[in-house]
Amino acid sequence: MPGREKVMRMSVEQPLWRALTGYRVLALVYAVGLFATAYEKFTRPWLAVAYFAVLAVWTLATLPKVANAAACTKRFLTADLTIALAGILLTPLADAHERVQAGGPTLPSIWTAGSVLAFAVKGGWRWAALASTLVAAANLVERGSPARDTVHNVILVWVASIAIGYVVEVARASERTLARALEIEAATRERERLARDIHDSVLQVLAMVQRRGAVIGGEAAELGRLAGEQEVALRTLVAGGLLPVSRVSEDAAEGAVVRVVDQDHEDTGNEPVDLRTLLAPYAGALVSLAEPGAPVRLAPAAAREVAAAVGAALDNVRRHAGEQARAWILVEDEPDEVIVTVRDDGPGIPEGRLAQAEGEGRLGVALSIRGRLRDLGGSAELISVPGQGTEVELKVPKDFKDANEPRGKAEQR
DSSP: OOOOOOOOOOOSSHHHHHHHHHHHHHHHHHHHHHHHHTGGGOSOHHHHHHHHHHHHHHHHHTGGGGSSTTTSOHHHHHHHHHHHHHHHHHHHHHSOHHHHHTTOOOSSTTHHHHHHHHHHHHHOHHHHHHHHHHHHHHHHHHHSSOOHHHHHHHHHHHHHHHHHHHHHHHHHHHHHHHHHHHHHHHHHHHHHHHHHHHHHTHHHHHHHHHHHHHHHOTHHHHHHHHHHHHHHHHHHHHTTSOSOOEEEEEOTTTOOEEEEEOTTSOOOTTSOEEHHHHHGGGOOSSEEEEOOSSOOEEOHHHHHHHHHHHHHHHHHHHHHHOTTOOEEEEEEEOSSEEEEEEEEOSOOOOTTHHHHHHHTTOOIIIIIIIIHHHHTTOEEEEEEOTTSOEEEEEEEETTOOOOSOOOOOOOOO
16 A cells, blocks of 8 residues: 655745855854954954954854754844844944944944844744844944944844844745645545545445345344445545534434534635535435535535435435435536436325425425525426336536525425
């Protein structure tokens, strides 16, 4: 048996961490190069050398910390930002006052942006806003006054970091959505594979046991009935849990088991639904359901009304053909319409019985079946030959667009 499909997860933010790792190293080299070219202009060059030594050791030692989101902890981010802020505030002590006032670079220079970007990639735009605000405050303290070039650089870092943080949040949300879609697709394929295997083996065996038990009779007939019920339950299970909630009620007086589709489930809006999922709960030991292998799509209201009409037809079978009468539901998916046929092996309807029922006020067929289909732009034909059972053919067009709520329970014949 082929192995279960695995969902391959992809990380849209992992390239950002790799880019940040390279940026921190290059930014360190750039900051050291700026200091080396202006070494003689520093009033306390030894202080700058000490800071760059610490910065180099910290940058190289913490490269694994910026390899991914899991390794980049809050403690690391706090320490990293502290080193950047310390370098900014040490700049007036190490560099000449004239260079500071003229807008010269701080000791960490563009390395500070790497620390802010780590906040953005790790925590999104809110973390980025916090880190960039602290960097902006440190730059204003280092300069001593809000000069134009300092304000410009501060705003640039603040806006850029927040934008990157927002993009990261959107990317993460998209990644979760994609992962969920891939999981659903993989689960659907696996369910379809299992359904094929079960159909080719277990369901066929249960159906054979049901038929043979009915032929042999006696205890074998009871075994066949149980096999039929398990076949229905298994077909429902392999449908993937897409069936609406159904209720099973037992009539204590008559001992009949009636399956009723629950119409209180959550509304699906105007999206087409699979008619098969609404008809499946009607299947049982005495009711066989034959359906296409592909979904039979109808507008929600139309699908519910057709299912209700099928339920009304089955109620008529139980009432007038007896509790042990068998029924068959056939679903046909035509290009322009859907045809559902309900047939039973009862005694049939005597000629003139329907007209008499309508005259007496029992409008089950007129309203519950024909009325529903007429409202959908379809038709309901009833064919009955005494002694040969009854057949109800329901036709509904696929272009039905009415989104109104379905009617309540209709009267039964």
